[in-house]
Amino acid sequence: MDFDMIQIWWIWMALAAVFLIAEIFTAGFFLLCFSFGAAAAGVLALLNVGYAGQFIIFILVSGITFVFSRRFAESVTVKQPPGIGADRMIDKVGVVFQDIDNSTNSGRVRIGQDDWRASSESGEEIPKGTKVKVVKIDGTRAIVIKTEEE
Secondary structure (H helix, E strand, C coil): CCHHHHHHHHHHHHHHHHHHHHHHCCCCCHHHHHHHHHHHHHHHHHCCCCHHHHHHHHHHHHHHHHHHHHHHHHHHCCCCCCCCHHHHHCCCEEEEEEEEECCCCEEEEEECCEEEEEEECCCCCECCCCEEEEEEEECCEEEEEECCCC
16 A cells, blocks of 8 residues: 555545534535545545545445435425414415505405405405405415405
8 A cells, every 4th residue: 555545545534524523513414425425435545446436436425325315304304284384374264354455565354363464366456345365375464365255
C-alpha cells in the first residue's frame, strides 16, 4: 500500500465524520447519505482502489442511500389527517353576513360559531344572507361558492 492511499483514507473518513456531525444539526437525512458515501470510499482507499473508483463509489453510495432514505422518510412520516386546523372548515356550509366582493377585498361569512373573511371562488359578488360552501382555505380567508343546501 503506498503512502498516498493511506493519506486519502484519512481524508475520506474525516469527511464522513464531518457529514455525520453536520447531519445532527440539520433536518432530514440528507447529509447522512454523503457520510455513508465517504465511508465507503474510505474503505476502497484502504483496499488500494484508485481515486476514480473511490469517487464513483462515493457518488453511487450517496445516491443510493439518498433514494432509500427518502422512501423510508415517506413511509414513517405521519400525514396530517383531514379536518385539522383551518382545513376542518372545508365543505362546511355558512351564511354571508357581509357582502362578498373580491374587487374590494371585502366579505365575511359565519360558519357554525366561527366568522371568516371570505372571497368568492368565481369572483362574483355574493350578497348578505346567501348560503355558501367553503371550497378551500387560503391563509385566513375562506374561499366560497354559492350553495342551495338548507
